[in-house]
Amino acid sequence: MNNKLPVIFPDSPERWCRKRTQEQRAISGIDNTTEQYYVAGINGEVVGCGGYYLHQDTYTAGMTWGLVHRDFQGRGIGKQLLLYRISMIRKISPHCTIKLDTSQHSAPFFGKRGFAVTHITPDFYGPGLDRYDMALKA
Numbered sequence: 001m002n003n004k005l006p007v008i009f010p011d012s013p014e015r016w017c018r019k020r021t022q023e024q025r026a027i028s029g030i031d032n033t034t035e036q037y038y039v040a041g042i043n044g045e046v047v048g049c050g051g052y053y054l055h056q057d058t059y060t061a062g063m064t065w066g067l068v069h070r071d072f073q074g075r076g077i078g079k080q081l082l083l084y085r086i087s088m089i090r091k092i093s094p095h096c097t098i099k100l101d102t103s104q105h106s107a108p109f110f111g112k113r114g115f116a117v118t119h120i121t122p123d124f125y126g127p128g129l130d131r132y133d134m135a136l137k138a
Contacts, residue, residue, distance in 0.1 A: 040077050047072040050081040061089045063100035095138040107132040
């Protein structure tokens with residue numbers, strides 16, 4: 001594994017690598033001053049990452065790029081990263097709704113932490129890879 005963590009791990013599908021341009025960020029109302037990103041490491045190696053942003057109105061937040069390298073999955077790293085990000089959001093905006101989108105493969109992970117499915121878009125990320133929009137209310 002490489003310590004120079006790209007935006008996405010090498011074993012993840014390329015179709016997930018969609019970068020937001022500054023224009024897209026402005027249209028979606030993302031406030032850059034409330035965006036945070038974290039990495040998780042073991043013995044000096046980056047093994048996971050995840051971030052969040054708060055919308056300018058602070059009534060909604062979004063999770064961004066929560067990933068754990070395949071070799072380190074199942075050890076609670078993703079859960080710790082998720083719970084930490086939720087706690088940080090709640091410190092800033094205790095009553096906001098936290099939203100995310102993921103695939104049908106990761107939706108159960110978030111469901112165990114209280115996120116509810118709000119919409120499903122079949123084949124959004126590619127054939128057989130559906131988008132699950134999910135939300136965690138305060």
